[in-house]
Amino acid sequence: MTSPRTAAIGLGLADIAVTTLGALAVAALFPSASAWTARLIVVLxxxxxVAVLLATTRVWRTTGLREPRLLWLPALLAVLPLVGGVRLPGAGLLAVLVAGYAATGFVEEALFRGLIPGVLRPTGVWPSVLLSSLLFAxxxxxxxxxGQAPAITLAQAVGTFCFGVGYAALRLRTGALWPLMLLHFLTDxxxxxxxxxxxxxWTVMVGGxxxxxxxxxxxxxxxxxxxxAEAGVSPRR
Structure with missing residues (x-):
């Protein structure tokens, strides 16, 4: 029988494998596609x-949003970048960004704050939070x-680990995924x-x-x- 940690790592590696193979496939099939278009194709x-996995589990079912007041900090951090104003790209790129970040918020919260912590729940709270956050990073x-620079990517990995710990804690305290998906989308x-x-x-991003x-x-x-029944990944009956 597969251990919870092995199953969780397997899900994380599957995400990395799909992203890697998808990036290579898009580059080969659509060499003129922009980096943002390539990202959008892969994340879709x-x-x-992930939608198929959710359809066969109970992760999407929650008891409703508990303690909504706890979401004040991620909500504040999401809108904080706009204090200096907004600089919109062209309509085409904006549409790609909105679609891509909406899909990213769905995928990453469903997988790293839903499915993987559900698998890891028997290991305890701290192992679940830390391992799911490491896999998220x-x-x-x-x-x-x-095309992202290696130094920026490594810095992003550290930042996403911190982000993951915060959002994993919010998932445990509030019991819901959908508000986190929305806040994740808006933050990005x-x-x-x-x-x-x-x-x-950079100050806002690192500070956040x-x-x-x-x-x-x-x-x-x-x-x-x-x-x-809500946290674990068990087949729906």
């Missing part, structure tokens, strides 16, 4: 696969295949269309990830884990 494939390493999108100078943009890490550790002092 991932979204389809590793899932961003293939971004180098879309607003960081792409903000009009902040470079130093302020750090704040989420600290907030997550604070919330994990008393996590409210969803009931087994």
């Amino acid at each position: 494939v991932l979204a389809a696969g 590793a899932a961003h390493l293939p971004n180098m295949l879309f 999108l607003f960081l792409r269309v903000d009009a902040l100078p470079a130093w302020a943009h 990830d750090t704040a989420l890490l600290v907030y997550g550790l604070y919330l994990l002092r008393n996590p409210l884990v969803p009931p087994p």
Whole structure:
């Protein structure tokens, strides 16, 4: 019988494999496609696969949003980049960004705050939070295949680990995924269309990830884990 950690790592590696193979396939089949278009194609494939997994599990079922007040910090951090104004790209790129980030929010929250923590639940709260966050960070390493600089990618991996801890804690305390998907989408999108100078943009991004890490550790002092039928990955009957 597969152990929870092995199953969770398998899901994480599957995400990395699909992203890697997808990036290579898009580059071979559509060599003139922009990096953003290539990302969109790959994330839509991932979204389809994750949707199938959700359809066969109970992860999408929750008891409703508990303690909604706890979402104040991620909501604030999501809109913070807009304090300097908005700089919109062309309509075509904006449509790609909106679609891509919406799909990304769905995929990453469903997988790394839903399916994988559900598999890891028998291992305890801390192993579940830390391993799911490490896998979330590793899932961003293939971004180098879309032309992202290695140094930026490594920095992104560290930031996404911090982000993952915060969102995993919120998942445990609130019991819901959909609000996290929405906040994740808005966070990514607003960081792409903000009009902040470079130093302020990076300060907001790094500061936000750090704040989420600290907030997550604070919330994990008393996590409210969803009931087994909601948190685990068991076939729907």
